[in-house]
Amino acid sequence: MQNYKKVFLAAAVTLAFSAGAMAETLKMGIEAAYPPFNNKDASGNVVGFDKEIGDALCAKMKVECTVVTSDWDGIIPALNAKKFDFLISSMSITDERKQAVDFTDPYYSNKLQFIAKKDVDFKTDKAALKGKIIGAQRATLAGTFLEDHFGDDITVKLYDTQENAYLDLTSGRLDGILADKYVNYEWLKSDAGKDYEFKGDPVEExxxxxxxVRKGDPIRTKLNSALKEIVADGTYKKINDKYFPFSIY
Structure with a gap:
């Protein structure tokens, strides 16, 4: 009986060790150049709404998560090349992207809206924008919207990062920018954006x-369950309220 207890104890220790050794670690992909959703602080750490939502989801899934950054242009190929396990970087769900990846349920809703200088008469209809130079980030819904809806009537300038679009706007190389409303909202609060404002109503709501996630990856189900949990228990609202005085869910 004593020997049986020793064998049982040894087996239990081995099982516990194996379970600890197999504790899941996931990598989340983030651009880290799109404040307030994702960027880097003065110490080079990735911060922002996306990062905090990702951390909250990982906590609910009881997994350890690390961040892997990627340039926006190559972020879906990086996911499919297994550089990370899921991509939480303010990505719009589109039919085109669904051909390459699977998406979870939405974790926030977005609008597209123009910004331009406060003292400029800037109307957002096609006739008024004719001949203007409008900027957007490359490979985003805003960039696609400009090309699809305004065609040859305007000059569309696309940028590798949103920050570079803002730099060209303040230097006078652009007449306006079309971007996610909440990203523009954050920039307009900055010193650089103080002379600019929203123009017209959102053009896409x-x-x-x-x-x-990669096609067919079962992690999608786990992420959806975790998202429902953080919404239900108030974790989502707490993160939302840290960044915005209104709900973006």
Whole structure:
């Protein structure tokens, strides 16, 4: 009987060790150049709404998560090349992207809206924008919207990062910018954006933002369950309220 107890104890220790050794670690992909959703602080750490939502989801899934940054242009290929396990970087759910990845349920809703100088008469209809130079970030819904809806009537300038679009706006190389409303909202509060404002109503209000995973990856189900949990228990609202005085869910 004594020997049986020793064998049982040894087996239990081995099982516990194995379970600890197999504790899941996931990598989340983030651009880290899109404040307030994702960027880097003065110490080089990735911060922002996306990062905090990602951390909250990982806590609910009881997994350890680390951040892997990627340039926006190559962020979906990086996901499919297994550089990270899921992509939480304010990505719009589109039919085109669904051909390459699967998306979770939306974790926030977005709108597209123009900004331009306060003292400029800037109307957002096609006739008024004819001949103007409008900027947007490359490979975003805003960039696609400009090209699809304004065609050859305007000059569309696309940028590798949103920050570079803002730099060209303040230097006078652009007449305006089309971007996510909440990203523009953050920039307009900054010193650089103090002379600019929203122009017209949002031109797109049905944009849903999701977490991308590789095709068929079961992690999608886990992320959806975790998202429901953080919304239900108030974790989501706490993170939301840290960044915005209104709900973006």
């Amino acid at each position: 049905s944009d849903k933002i999701g977490i991308a």
